[in-house]
Amino acid sequence: xxxxxxxxxxxxxxxxxxxxxxxxxxxxxxxxxxxxxxxxxxxxxxxxxxxxxxxxxxxxxxxxxxxxxxxxxxxxxxxxxxxxxxxxxxxxxxxxxxxxxxxxxxxxxxxxxxxxxxxxxxxxxxxxxxxxxxxxxxxxxxxxxxxxxxxxxxxxxxxxxxxxxx
Numbered sequence: 154x155x156x157x158x159x160x161x162x163x164x165x166x167x168x169x170x171x172x173x174x175x176x177x178x179x180x181x182x183x184x185x186x187x188x189x190x191x192x193x194x195x196x197x198x199x200x201x202x203x204x205x206x207x208x209x210x211x212x213x214x215x216x217x218x219x220x221x222x223x224x225x226x227x228x229x230x231x232x233x234x235x236x237x238x239x240x241x242x243x244x245x246x247x248x249x250x251x252x253x254x255x256x257x258x259x260x261x262x263x264x265x266x267x268x269x270x271x272x273x274x275x276x277x278x279x280x281x282x283x284x285x286x287x288x289x290x291x292x293x294x295x296x297x298x299x300x301x302x303x304x305x306x307x308x309x310x311x312x313x314x315x316x317x318x319x
Contacts, residue, residue: 163247163277169197170205174239174262177215178231178286179299180308185224194306212242233289237278240288247281249273266316 173191180186188206192223206225209215216228227234240247248271253256259269289295303309 163240164244165248166205167244168238168242169195169201170209171236173197173202173205174209174214174227174234174286175289175295177225177229178234178290179295181226183309185218185226187224190224190306190308194302194308207277209239209260212238214239227286230287231290235282236284236286236297237282240281245276247278249277256260259305260295267268 172195176195177186180190188199188202193199193201206217210217213228214234215225217223217225222298237247247256248254250258250267251264252267254271254274256263256267257265290302
C-alpha cells in the first residue's frame with residue numbers, strides 16, 4: 154500500500170470526545186455550553202471532559218468563553234468539523250493494527266494480515282472524515298436522543314437544533 158497512511162485508534166477518549174462535541178453542536182444555538190452540562194447529560198466525568206477539551210481547543214475545534222454565561226462554542230461551523238478530526242485531536246490516530254501502523258508486528262516485520270488492518274484503518278478514517286458534526290445533528294435518531302436527554306435534564310434548545318451558523 155503506497156501513499157500517506159492515516160491510522161485511527163477508536164478508544165473511549167475518542168468516543169467521549171465525539172459525544173461531547175455532538176452535545177456542544179446541538180446545544181450551542183442557545184449560547185456557550187458548559188462542561189458541567191455536557192458531563193451531566195452524557196455521564197462523562199467533568200475532569201475527563203476538561204482534559205478532552207484542552208486537546209480540542211489546541212486543535213482549533215472549540216473556543217472557550219469566559220465569565221458569566223461562559224462555556225464552550227465550536228470554533229468553526231459544525232459542517233466543517235469531521236468526526237475523524239475530533240478523534241485525531243484527542244487520540245492522535247485511528248488504528249486497527251496491533252503495531253500502531255508501524256509494520257513491525259511480527260519480529261520487527263509486518264505480519265500476514267498487516268495490510269488488511271492498515272486498509273481497514275484507512276477506510277475507517279475516510280468514513281469518519283466524510284461525516285461532519287453538522288451531518289450528525291440532522292440524523293433523526295440523534296435528534297430523538299437529544300430531545301430525550303434534554304427533557305430528562307431540563308435543558309432546552311432553540312428550533313433549528315444543531316444549525317450552527319458560525
